[in-house]
Amino acid sequence: MKAVLLFSGQGAQKVGMGKDLAEAFPAVQALFDQANTAIGHWLTQTMFEGPMEELTKTSRCQPALYAHGLAILEVLKAQVPSLEVTATAGLSLGEFTAHAAAGTFDFATGLNLVFQRGSFMEEACEQTRGAMLALLGGEEPAIRELAQECDVDVANLNAPGQIVLSGSVEGIEAAAAKAKDKGIKRAIPLPVAGAYHSRLMKSAQDKLAIALGAAEIKSPGVPVVCNYEARPVSAPEEIRATLTAQVTGSVRWVESVQHLIAQGNTLFIEMGPDATLGGLIGKIDKSVKVISIKDVATLESAITALNAE
Structure with missing residues (x-):
């Protein structure tokens, strides 16, 4: 069972995200507990209860989406033992989740990075x-x-x-x-707080470069396609450079997906609170299959479908 894992970007957040997953799966609750301990109990409280205005803050939604995507993956790997991940990718913030899924850094390191990234971007929005x-x-x-x-x-x-x-x-x-x-x-x-992926994010980019420089980063276990160059990156310095450049650079999602399809991938599994990436892939290439997982219902149907293949 070969599949590419895809992870949501900012804008996918929904109040209530992850609540039913935490109630249904102890592994999800354990991961969320770890995240709460690391950056603050506001995380799951904001994810589960909102308000939307709070969850939409860049410093809040980025760690929320990261934790949510990896929580889904934790259950999926346990329930679908035949799953063979061929590559990972994510839209903007989702690229960090994709790296964590591929083993570039551990859950805690990635969580700290995305919390800092979100905070730096929020500051840049306020200054411009x-x-x-x-x-x-x-x-x-x-x-x-x-x-x-x-x-x-x-x-x-x-x-x-x-x-x-x-x-x-x-x-x-x-x-x-x-x-x-x-x-x-x-x-x-677009109803956003500022100019993401533009030169106005330069202050956030500079601060993130320092945080990435201090983080422990390894070569991923599977290819991770980066947004900035729409190709896989594997050397730690290359990963630091592309994650930094992405803050002010373009998200080349079309080319990223086309690269993955050119490698022979035909099944994509999207993990996030909505099905945005599945919709985009449908516009890029209708010949591939996308399974979108956002809650307990979609996770259970995905497990059934994947185990049947």
Whole structure:
């Protein structure tokens, strides 16, 4: 049973995430207890009870998504002994979860890194006036031209016809106003606290580089495809460099998925509170199968399906 593991990025968080899993599986409760002890009991309280405004804070949702994804994996590995992981990947924050799943660092090290990353990004949001804009139905060269004209950055290449720009409020407003002239069907402002994956995150990038430099990082046991270069990274220094560059760099999700498919992977298992990544993969290549696991019900049906294959 060969599969690629995928992990959610920021924006996937939901109030109640992980609560039913913790109640159903002692291994999940144990992992959440470990996380609470390490960074504070606010973690599961915010995950389970919210409010959404608190859970959406960058310093809160990043460790919440990391713990949630790895908790699902813990149960999946125990319940599907035939599962052979061929590679891992994650969207933005999810790349850290993917590295933990592949053995690049242990659970506690990764948790500390994502808590720091989220805190640094939150500080950068407070110090700058940034915004993000999703562009639907446009061609990449035209969108890159638009970004250059408006002095903003290409943040995410999520799927064909779905690209996100990030930068100053003024630049993003200008890009939204000019989008139709570039043949873009829709320009949708995103409800985010700041300009992620843009030059406005430079202060967070610099601080994260120091944290990554101090962290114990090993070569992963399976290939981990990085967002920044859309290829597997294995040397510890290369992992540090790409995780650092990703903070201000583009998330090249389309190319990352295409690389994984080109390696012969046909089954992907998404772990996170929603099924966003499965939806994006459906737009990138309809020929592959994606199983999305977000709660007890979807986990149990996934276990049944995987054990039957």
